[in-house]
Amino acid sequence: MRILVTGAAGFIGAAVAERLCVRGDEVLGIDSVNDYYQVSLKRDRVAHVEGSAGGRFAFKQVDFADWSALSAALEGESFDRIVHVGAQAGVRYSLENPRAYVEANLMGHLNLLEVARARGSSHMVYASSSSVYGGNEKLPFAVEDRVDHPVSLYAATKRADELMSETYAHLYGIPLTGLRFFTVYGPWGRPDMAAWLFTEAILKGEPIKVFNQGEMWRDFTYIDDIVAGxxxxxxNPPADDGAPKAGGSTKVHALYNIGNHRSEKLTRVIELIEDACGRKAEVQLLPMQPGDVARTYADIDAIQRDLGYQPTTRIEDGIPKFVAWYREYHGV
Known part of the structure; x- marks a missing residue:
């Protein structure tokens, strides 16, 4: 099977593309390779996938939010399924550059839905986010919960993606599965995420910023567990049987949480990074950031029930693996 993977130079996209190729699928990867963070890391990820893919990976640099450019890039290319995990990521950056989120996450998602419709794709899996739960106080977050009150533009765009997908499943019968990812970390991770920021600062002897006076919890999910999900x-595309799917749709559209089903206090993660680095952190306790939430915690009953998903990596194992990769990648 040949699969189109968007965001293939990104953290999750590259890991998914690599695993698909290793298991024998062929992958066409696309990515705009923008400069939200260092382009060198994105190109290194692509090179890493190419090195392990056994000739089953092809890559094209294209902005999937640009319909003309996307259409031209895909002309003459065949693929059956789509994994759309490309997006403008980051909650805090959405306060600085909101238009980037509308272009990538709304127009980009619409473009991929249109590609799936035109190609008659048998399934499109797309990235949503745990951010859609906003300030929900009920824990853990379940896909049945209401998600009508996002606290960041990033979250609002991801919820809008889910709603657009429901419409396309209804109108065109395109099988779609949305995945609400919870705080992904691991080798080849993103430089704007906590594990990277804390590791970098500790190894440089610089202070780390911890918001909400340290009262922060996250459902940290190791990249291998994300990819398995x-x-x-x-x-396993949603069945066209009229029965309610995870998330409540009776169309061919399912929504799942992919998390570790554990909410870890950020200070515990810092302790593990300190241990792996062999150094203590200088911590700056700061107020809550606008658009952020104090706690995330994934209810994964739906994906366990339907697909047998079971995360296996505890932060006590995953954080040291990330730090070891970070030190090797940077030579520190």
Missing amino acids: VLACVD
């Missing part, structure tokens, strides 16, 4: 979804 994505592939399980790719292989």
